[in-house]
Amino acid sequence: MDEESQKIVEFMKDIEVKMGQVEGIPFPESTCEIWDQIHNFQAREDDILIATYPKAGTTWVQEIMDLILLEGDVEKSMRAPSFVKVPFIEINPKPRKSGVDNANAMESPRFLKTHLPIQLLPPSFWDKNVRVVYVARNAKDCMVSYFYFHQMNKGLPDPGTWDEYFSKFLAGDVPWGSWFDHVIGWWKAKEKHQILYIFYEDLIEDPIREYRKLLKFLRKHLSDEVLEKIRHHTSFQAMKENPMTNYSVVPAVVLDQSISPFMRKGEVGDWKNHFLVAQNIVFDEEYKKRIEGSGLSFRTQL
Ligand code: A3P
Secondary structure (H helix, E strand, O other), X not given: OOHHHHHHHHHHHOOOOOEEEEOXXXXXXXXXXXXXXXXXXXXXXXXXXXEEOOOOOHHHHHHHXXXXXXXXXXXXXXXXXXXXXXXXXXXXXXXXXXXXXXXXXXXXXXXXXXXXXXXXXXXXXXXXXXXXXXXXXXXXXXHHHHHHHHHHEOOOOOOOOHHHHHHHHHHOOOOOOOHHHHHXXXXXXXXXXXXXXXXXXXXXXXXXXXXXXXXXXXXXXXXXXXXXXXXXXXXXXXXXXXXXXXXXXXXXXXXXXXXXXXXXXXXXXXXXXXXXXXXXXXXXXXXXXXXXXXXXXXXXXX
């Protein structure tokens, strides 16, 4: 084990996961502690921000975008793990450096990652008119994926039973807050800002069609052959086997993949294996109330 991992193992021995809040949104306490630094984060004009609600396919899109910029150079894309290549601005994973510090130390052009709801995004992103790729995934699959992630991620609180978690998720009482507010907030923001809004389900259905949207947004041109190479390298199976994308380099005291692998299923519709009939009715009613009139629509099966 390297020195950094040893430090992490030592640190995690005494850890007690605590949550705090910023403007009513739950976050790990470590994030709340450095909120001023996060709020005052200095974006740069040529940054590209990848924004998502947790478990919407962030890592997947990070890899796709990195490979687009590298024009399909797989070897270069393996230079570092996804979470090193793309700093996560509001994370403060003690004893490691914060996302803010990692981003500040990075040369431009940078890809950055955030799960922040729109109202909490550091203002400099708007001042600098930074381009944002927002990835949305249907709430039912997000909820299931997040439930497993809570269990394996020792930096997040225990989710409790599935039934308990279902209620918490629906109420927005989970880290990074309400899925509904998140997807709607970012959807509305696209009227005013440079935001490309894409869907996990569309990427599963036809990745190359979605890459073309990303290419246009990133002002890149790539041949069909390169796109096919990217598709192959970012398939679920390839990313599950790739140590740079499957989080296997993170010590098990932080992400315990024996409980649930980071690259878990990668499907649309896994919610059907978890939602009880009664839960589905409750969810659909809430979904209708919250999403109606927003102009947004999600597919929960293909
Ligand atoms: P599941 O738990 O449903 O499998 P994030 O990166 O935002 O944390 O999202 C993680 C989710 O995206 C996980 O969902 C993971 O399996 C899925 N995912 C990651 N890479 C993928 C890929 N190449 N194809 C499909 N799904 C992928």
